[in-house]
Amino acid sequence: MEVFLAWQWFHRLGSPRWFYQKTGAWLPWLALASAVLLATGAVWGLGFAPEDAKQGNSYRIIYIHVPAAFLALAGYYIMAVGGAIGLIWKMKLSFAVMRAAAPIGAVLTFIALFTGALWGKPTWGTYWVWDARITSMLILLFLYIGVIALGRAFAREQVADKACALLALVGTVNIPIIYKSVDWWFTLHQPATIRLTKASSIDPSMFYPLLTMIAGFYCFYAWTLIAHTRVLLLQREWRTQWVREALVEEK
Amino acid sequence: MEFQFATLADFLAMGGHGSYVWASYAVTIAALLALAIYPALRRRQLRRELLRQQRIERRRQVKRTEIAEPA
Numbered sequence: 001m002e003v004f005l006a007w008q009w010f011h012r013l014g015s016p017r018w019f020y021q022k023t024g025a026w027l028p029w030l031a032l033a034s035a036v037l038l039a040t041g042a043v044w045g046l047g048f049a050p051e052d053a054k055q056g057n058s059y060r061i062i063y064i065h066v067p068a069a070f071l072a073l074a075g076y077y078i079m080a081v082g083g084a085i086g087l088i089w090k091m092k093l094s095f096a097v098m099r100a101a102a103p104i105g106a107v108l109t110f111i112a113l114f115t116g117a118l119w120g121k122p123t124w125g126t127y128w129v130w131d132a133r134i135t136s137m138l139i140l141l142f143l144y145i146g147v148i149a150l151g152r153a154f155a156r157e158q159v160a161d162k163a164c165a166l167l168a169l170v171g172t173v174n175i176p177i178i179y180k181s182v183d184w185w186f187t188l189h190q191p192a193t194i195r196l197t198k199a200s201s202i203d204p205s206m207f208y209p210l211l212t213m214i215a216g217f218y219c220f221y222a223w224t225l226i227a228h229t230r231v232l233l234l235q236r237e238w239r240t241q242w243v244r245e246a247l248v249e250e251k
Numbered sequence: 252m253e254f255q256f257a258t259l260a261d262f263l264a265m266g267g268h269g270s271y272v273w274a275s276y277a278v279t280i281a282a283l284l285a286l287a288i289y290p291a292l293r294r295r296q297l298r299r300e301l302l303r304q305q306r307i308e309r310r311r312q313v314k315r316t317e318i319a320e321p322a
Contacts, residue, residue: 047254047256048255051266056266057265057266061275064276118271118274119275122267228286228290231294248298248302
């Protein structure tokens with residue numbers, strides 16, 4: 001019985017209509033949570049966290065650089081898992097999530113690279129260096145752009161979905177390389193500031209605003225991923241009655 | 252916990268690193284806003300397209316009935 005209920009839930013979750021109707025109520029709350037957390041974290045990090053002894057005030061870029069990089073990586077997992085579920089169970093919703101995750105991930109990776117470059121100039125004396133971490137993040141950006149481009153290259157959505165899923169799955173090889181790059185090739189990029197297993201190398205007065213920003217980026221990611229998926233579903237299920245009703249009724 | 256800068260000018264200068272810090276935050280805000288706004292814009296576009304199609308469909312039906320029952 002429980003197994004049956006679980007399957008029923010799983011299948012409903014795969015239904016675009018069910019997803020669209022269920023998630024509509026979540027969006028304002030996620031938007032509010034991300035706005036509050038991001039504003040609080042940014043003001044805290046920019047004005048109230050103490051200055052870094054070595055790097056001065058340029059380190060305040062960490063409050064967007066690290067959360068953006070976190071979500072760029074987590075977002076790749078979501079995209080790849082979405083592609084895998086779509087390939088295995090032929091779930092429409094799962095492919096839509098995968099396709100919606102690509103532009104969001106690309107923007108977050110771009111933010112991580114851009115803020116990293118601006119942080120690098122006063123800290124290392126250069127905007128760019130072909131360090132292992134930075135290079136593997138650039139490859140991540142190309143993978144995201146690749147999925148976007150591949151999705152547009154096919155006239156038939158089903159073929160495009162499968163091609164994107166395959167590329168996303170192959171690209172997961174890059175993820176552990178990014179994580180481990182600062183330990184395997186110790187070059188310019190500093191090692192991880194936050195560690196779950198060991199004590200973090202950051203003072204609590206700097207850490208709490210960072211945690212706030214990470215929470216804010218997570219909420220923002222959830223919000224935009226759901227919103228982008230919903231609008232993609234409207235486009236893909238264009239011919240169905242529920243989409244017509246949803247578009248005409250709600251302003 | 253207190254504000255780390257004595258004056259607004261100090262806050263903007265960020266100890267000489269102001270341009271890097273503020274450019275990072277400005278570009279990030281612009282990028283996040285673009286992501287946030289896109290679904291609403293796309294939805295409006297889809298809605299307009301649907302309403303346009305429905306108008307065309309209605310006009311066609313009116314014409315058909317006119318041809319079927321000439322006055």
